[in-house]
Amino acid sequence: MLAEMRFAAILKELTRNKSASVGRLCELTGASEATIRRDINALAKQGKIGKVYGGAVLKENVFQVDEPDVSTKSRLHQEEKELIAGYAAKLINDDDVVFIDAGTTTVKMIDSLKESKAVFVTNGIDCAKKLMDAGFKSYVLGGILKHGTGAIVGTIALRELEKYNFTKAFLGINGISEQQGFTTPDTEEAAVKTKAAEQSYLTYILADSSKFSKVSAATVLPLEKATVITDFLPDKSYLEHTIIKEVKP
DSSP states (O other), rough: OOOHHHHHHHHHHHHHHHHHHHHHHHHHHOOOHHHHHHHHHHHTTTTTTEEEEEEEEOOOOOOOOOOOOHHHHHSSSHHHHHHHHHHHHHOOTTTTTEEEEESTTTTHHTTOOSOOOEEEESSBHHHHHHHHHHHHHEEOOOOOOOOOTTTTEEEEHHHHHTTTTEEEEEEOSSSTTTTTTEEEOHHHHHHHHHHHHHEEEEEEEOOOOGGGGGSEEEEEEEOOOOOOOEEEOOOOGGGGGSSSSEOOO
């Protein structure tokens, strides 16, 4: 059984029974104890489960209060973000009007856009700089510049978004859960993300696997309102709610 299949089986068993012994997981997957222990370690590092003596327990949704700054976030999960961003960039056509959200994954999309005649709109300072340097036709929302994330937010930004009809919107996110949907810590950033999605024909959430089973203060959208692009889906039950694309190396 492939590692991804074992991970899914482990998470399904823990979701059902809240805990499982190494022996039980070996029985379910047909894997050796050594393999299951490595799987448990891997899932625990991702924050998906908790390790206990002789097995594992389900880790409930982790509530996030604080948001790391851009510098800190940009150092996390770099390979996964590049994979996700590269795939997302390929979805952009020359006739698209695209919203690119502020974020450490969304900004990497621009590096993968070698040439494009699409029109871009962003609320991210880092995104705006890269779009300008690449020579793409682009617009920047006005509003309040948020320290830490470099996102432009506020009522002016929301009013400006009403002027656009996007074919595609690419959003960053902090947490994904089945109950609370897509969430982020800051209510003003959440409002901009929500409005951009409302103005878009298609909405994509760019999120590495560490974002699943995490909840922040403000809900942006319910799961069914956007397609998720990720590196690995740790719990297949999310597929009951929306389309999820796993990007492989």
